[in-house]
Amino acid sequence: MSHVKPVLHLEDIVKTFPGVRALDGVSFSVMPGEVHALMGENGAGKSTLMKVLGGIHQPDGGAIFMGEERVVMSGPLEAKAKGIVFIHQELSLAEELSVAENIYLGELPRKSFGRVDWVTLREKTDAILKKLNVAFNARTRVGDLSIANQQMVEIARALTVDAKAVIFDEPTASLTDAEKVVLFDVIADLQREGVGITYISHRMEEIFKITDRITVLRDGQYQGTLETAETNEEAVTQLMIGRKLDLSRNPSHHELGEIALEVRGLSCGSLYEDVSFHVRSGEVVGFYGLVGAGRTEIAETLFGLRTPSHGTILLEGEDVRLNSPADAIAKGISLVPEDRKGQGLVLGMNCRDNMTLPQVDDLKAGPFVAEGAEISIFDQYRDRLDIRTPGWKQKVGNLSGGNQQKIVIGKWLSMKPSVLIVDEPTRGIDVGSKSEIHKLLRSLAAQGYAVIVISSEMPEVLHVSDRIVAMYSGRVMRTFTSEEVTEDSLIQAISGLGGDKAA
Amino acid sequence: MVTVSRREIGSMLAKQGILIAFALFMIGFTLANAKFLSVDNVFSVVRSSAILGVMALGVTFVVISGNLDLSVGSMMSFSTIVVLDLHDKIGPALAIPAMFAMTLCLGAFIGFLVGYLRLNSLIVTLGMLSAIHGLTLTYSGGQNMDIADKEGTWFSVFGQGAILGVPTPILMFLSLAALLGLVLAKTPFGRKVYAVGGNGTAATFSGIKRARTVFTCYLISAGCVAVAGLIQASRSLGSQNTVGQGLELEVLAAVILGGASLMGGVGTIFKTVIGVLILGFIQNGLLLLGLPFYFQFVVTWIIIILAVWLDIAAKRGKLWSPIA
Amino acid sequence: QSMQIGITQNNVGVDSYQTTYEQAFIAAAEANDDVETVVLDAGGDVARQIAQMEDLIQQEVDAIIIWPTNGEAVIPAVRKASQAGIPVIVTNSNIAEQGFDFVASFSGPDNITQGARSAEIMCDRFKAQGIDGEAQIVQISGQPGYTTAIERAQGFEERLPEVCPDVTLMETQPGDWNREKSQQVMEAFLVKYDDIDGVYAGDDNMGVGALNAAKAAGRAGDITFVGATNFAVGYEAMAAGEYWGSIYQSPVDDAEAALQTAIDVLNGEDVPFLNYFDTPKITQDNMDEFTKPVF
């Protein structure tokens, strides 16, 4: 490695935000043709480091080198001009524009008088889309795509320029397995062309599948760099969180109670049809399926956000109508939604207020909000979920993605619901917290809660569920118990093959 | 550690920036004209700001909930005309509740359109600005409305009375500010207003009844307008159909000066009060300096931009915006 | 075959003078079987008024009455009407001289004379009080840019030094034809000037606003209030002995005169080009000669 020069080298980077030292002398380099993983717990500083590289944040100290040359990234434009492509953790798309315009955002091909060269644009885009093997075309409006497909549009941006370095910040957070395969092909192609790739992810299996080296950050500090081939999950985890992780599968089995929630022949227009299932108290039911399978829509219906066109919902045997989330909450249902920033949090509000929002009417001292009670609720769940924040006064918008997610989970746990629905609960969450959350879900069930877990990660559903509902295209294909389920049968069911019913 | 504490000083400054600006302002004008800070003048400014101020309190709720209210000016004309008309017809004791009821109906209508039907508040209240003006003209037949017996009515107490030497409009403004300030800062409802304005979708996902919250904000706004109309009517015991015309923008300017964000979710009653006072004292100060009225326009322009700019500059820790 | 007469008014919603004018105009036209009218309101916007002129021309009305939003800006539109063979009658406030060629007649008050008369009322009062050698006054003018406001201020400012050369006009600020605005302006004047002997307001609404301010400050007794366009509020304040004088001008007369002028023009009668109707002085002394204004 001594004679090959790194494409990129960051040295001793320091970055502080008010009250937070997000990066504390971090060094990091990427070789040409290398896939270099950047790992660390939520809030460790991964995204911040990459934003410094991408010119979005200016570092308070340290230097960036490209090849031999020391560079200053004054802004995204400059970073891009230097061949650095950034695939963001949070979707960074203009929904009203077409796929083509989004992929070439900021560098639309021009003709005379500043006109857009539509023909070239479309041709180039189609070529890229073909490589990505997606079902939409250059003219599709991005807002009409599913989240996963929008992520594919982001990824397509990596292929537009002759990149020297590409940064993927949790690109797979909302992708399903099929799309991941495509993504990994893209990465392999880039790698062959000698591009240096930085890959941020919390998913160990991916890291071990595609990366060459792993750099670990903890609390903004550099922990070390490992050769992927010479290490293992346990070692990486240890470096990340400073302790070992208990990864035992689906630990406690306990007595199940009555049926807490039952759904019979539920349909909602064309979103999903004739869905039936039940959850007992004390049980965790996993919902697994491909993108667009309709799981989120079912959850939204159960939370009073959609009106079903047919079917019945029974809570503890009683037929109920849920007209609003307030209704659902009153009847003991909680939903941790899929889109944390859009649906889960008021970003400009502080941590405490976000967490107690659904119960603010009940936390009263006279006519006023009982702030002391709020703070103790916050403290309790901060400790329980290990939320990293300078204090309850911090604006949620300033927390790292994973810690934000924990605030949402804490918010709903503190409601002590009888039915808890979690939609992609660990999207963007580090391994340590992830296993905490899994344990939490199991222990909640053990305490008698009925839990529904929607997830696009097979290990996750397998790990936490007592039973698994496999969905395909708005229909329930099959329900597995944890004893009978195998990876193969599950994949078959969610692909519309070999289920009980025809699709 | 040093940087952190310096930042804290910075953010203290940012939080109190509007107060500091206010203080500088008052000192400047006082140096220019000694009468500026005389008790008489201060009372007179605060008293005439009270009407604008009371309306600004309500609009603060609307703005924090993420909406606008451009109808308050013409609604205030409506309340004033109605209460004056009813004063002679059914007596002040009934006229006042009747006027409140009618004004609240208008507020409820807007609240229904914006809250429940989710129509855009800028356009809805713009439409209502015009429609209520039409309504007022129809109601009054376009005539001035004057109380017949101006000397003999106790109705004048709201606009012209005083308790312990403090004019009632000032007392009403400040006590309403205190009350609404508590509601906004300390009650569950206030919390919901911030949540709905900060992220309406997330608020809904948290079980907050967004429509009802927005609706209530418009009711509060209309209630404030009714109080303003009451003070106005009582102050001159007679009125034209256009008393409130144009006030909507002044009110909005005051709320913005106070640091409320038009995106919703940000703002406080206390700062709105400061914003109101700043506007009132600018107008008055420039008049005392004998400058033509249009200087007031130019100065207000500069003050608004400077105040909001410094406010956000302090928050982001940089004077110039990072926009490339 | 009845006459079709179109009118475009300045800004009906702005005060009761204009509303009363509109109502009186409609009533007068309805009372006359030979007349049909199209009544339009420009809402104070020149562009809208010009569009309304065009609409009336396009509808081929027999005569157009215009209450100009801007005495110069409407001239080309007036020319268009006269080129289309439609006689134009200007009402309430005149258009500029350049446009006289295209106008059949002007009907309305003489605002400059009104301003002058207000100056005389004020001056006479000071002489009676014996303070005409030292009196200090302030002026509250109408809506900035409004012809009537400009002309009244001009008439007042020109006449005052002629009759009372030693009276000083300390400051002028606009009150926008608005009682509340005027009250605020007066409050500041009261703080700023310890000695105010008279206030001239561009109309009585503003005059009464100023009076209210002075009453609140306990200084009303020392001040002579003179206005213009005697509104009902002004008349009452005069009766109460708080307000000194004004100019009597009836919107009903104004409207009827305009309609009659148009009818006369259409009937081919000889009408004077400047068809002023008289607007006499009214003060506490002679007010019983006048009925209380209806607006």
Next chain:
Amino acid sequence: MQPGALSKALKGGAIWGFIVLELIFFSIAGQFLSLSDTAFMDFDNMLLLLKQSAPIGIIAMGMTIVMVNGNIDLSVGATFAIAAIVLLDSMTWPIFAGLGDWVIPVAWLLALLAGTAFGALNGLIVWKTGVDAFIVTLGSMLGYRGIVFLFNGENPTSHLNWTLVDFAEAEFLGLATASWFLLAVTLGIWLLMTRTVHGRNAYAIGDNREAAVNAGIRVGPHMMINFAIIGFLAALSAVVFYSESGSVNPNDGQLYELWVITAVVLGGTKITGGAGSVIGTFGGVIAIQLLRKGLGHIGADTSTVNLVIGLILIAVLFLDRQLNLKGKEALRI
């Protein structure tokens, strides 16, 4: 046709449906209520409508791009008045005395420059300070109006130049000068917004500012250009209008911003930015003008006009919402 294209067309077309309604209503009501013998939908009357739409319409095109860009401009009414003053006053300046009627293009140019500069100043402030455009232009709406008054006190600024009036009143192929300007501006801004990189970037910025920044689009200059464009168009509107009328009151153009914004929103532009079209705006402008004209045609009095205009605005918004409802199973947020 792509799926959904029809429903999309319907939604975008709400304003045109409303225009048709207005035409039908005023034609029928006019039969009973109007004393005019000429029909409302008379061809000449419609041409007149186009001309009368110009002052608001020309500015509305600029507002469309500014709003799509995610900003708003409340100061256009004042900019309109400033440009008018520059136009009319500069024709009387002694230095141009020798120019004869050539002073006209010079005055036009100066007025347009002034408008562009004031627009750009707004843009520059928004860009450099990061203060929201609504606030910046709410401020300059006052500030620029103050400048108007500084110029000539409370008096109107006037200069009637009959050559200019004749040009402005002229008709070419049956269309008045103002109509040509309106059509040309509409076409120009349409091309700008749909065909150029600047236009597409304006959409991107309005849609997702952060994404645009991350993609290296220089948000500031784009915004400033759009503010300069609306300043230019406010001035152009003034130049076209005051060439014909020759005198400006210091209060002229007041409330124009509100009418313009209303037209743009009725035309389907999203108030939060990112979506909207010039064609929709054109419809919005026509709809408003038609409403005013129609109410005059049927003899509605002032209080009714105010009431009806206000309620109709709300009704159109309501209609638009109903057309865009997603069906019962939609997410209720």
